[in-house]
Amino acid sequence: MKLFVFIFTVFAFAANSTAQNALSPSSVTEFSVGSMKVLVKKRTGSPTVAVGLVTRGGAKNQTEQNAGIESLTWSVAAEGSRNFPRQSLREELARTGTTLSGAAGYDLGGITMVSTTKNFARSWAIFTDAALNPTFLDADVNLIRESTLAAIRNRTASPESALSLLEERVVYSGHPYAASPSGTMDTVSKFTAADLRAFHKSMMQSSRLLLVVVGNVDPEEIKKLATATFGSLPRGDYAERPVEALKFARPTVDVSQRALSTNYVKGIFAAPPLSSSDYYAMRVAVALLQSRVYQEVRVKRNLSYAPNAEMGNLAANTANIYVTAVDANQAIDVMLKEIADLRTNAVADDDFVGVPGFFLTTYFIDQETNAAQAGELARYEAYGGGWRRSFEFLDKIRGVTSADIKSVANKYMKDIRFVVVGDPKAIDNAVFLQSIK
DSSP states (O other): OOSOSSOOOOOOOOOHHHHHHTTOGGGEEEEEETTEEEEEEEOTTOSEEEEEEEEEOGGGGSOTTSTTHHHHHHHHHTTOBSSSOHHHHHHHHHHHTOEEEEEEOSSEEEEEEEEESTTHHHHHHHHHHHHHOBOOOHHHHHHHHHHHHHHHHGGGTSHHHHHHHHHHHHHSTTSGGGSOTTOOHHHHHHOOHHHHHHHHHHHOOGGGEEEEEEESOOHHHHHHHHHHHHTTSOOOOOOOOOOOOOOOOSOEEEEEEOOOSSEEEEEEEEOOOTTSTTHHHHHHHHHHHHHHHIIIIIIITOOOSOOEEEEOOOSSOEEEEEEEESSHHHHHHHHHHHHHHHHHSOOOHHHHTTHHHHHHHHHHHHTOSHHHHHHHHHHHHHHSSOGGGGGGHHHHHHTOOHHHHHHHHHHHSOSOEEEEEEOGGGOOHHHHTOOOO
């Protein structure tokens, strides 16, 4: 997934010594405040601090009838609180160089803050008041609701966003993820301030919360602050339930007709989650697939400008191939042949050259900010087998073998569900549904 479910401001990468510290689990201190787990990652020398109060459950916290309520709740919570009403909050955020935002995704939700280290004490006061005492004024609810509805209306504006919407409808049908985190026109338009207050109260149980702090902070000081702030929250009775894996029984093609010069195509297949031992081999397999489809589709045949293959990071995970092309049939045929090759033939040793370096580079790019590292810790802790596993990534990648890639390709790269935005007459189902079993 391309984002942690929260919106963080991007700051400059710290010194190389700090980057190396990111690879060590000793940089993280873990403790509990009531039933709420707290993770504090110290990054000496960092000029910023990122904090996230994470609610576990994601889409499981809502139904298709109230889809979008968690995202709306946390978005409005960041608009004003008991001690920091809207105008006062805006002034304090600007004065202290602090960002505050709330959102929810398929697996996690919550409210986040990024501040300067210098102003952390004041920023913490702002953040915790928004988390615990949001006012949910009608004016704030109306403002964010209208903004959310506008974004939902625009989901079909561009072919790519329409493709993503079609993907969600097809792939998540009958699954908990069908309750879209952003909601629908029908659900979001009906939410009231009272609905958001009630939902917020249901979330504020220490058994379903996770607090993550990353920056140049003293873990003992954070423990004192967290205990004073969150120590009186009720425990609640939340128990984590693993989200069921997506299961594709057969290949399919769904086309949304639109008059376009090119066809937009995505083929989705199941992928292992962070917690799976297959995750690392699959990451390498998809990276190799991406390189191959780029060479074959763009470089050699010039069928598309940006063919791609990528893998998500959700608890119920998927990977996909993607292409925009006038001749979508030829492009997809080439891409499926590359998948077949990964499933049938051992990857040559030469294909592994540069793979560790590629993942090392992308790892540090993805982990540049304190906010990104907070998100990584939260994902692994919530549904990736525990935060300590986040430090195993590079070693696990280095350990992937040719046999591992062939194994995961056969296990996951099959029964592909294609979604298309374009001309139905230009799509040859025989090509898209060719046997990959």
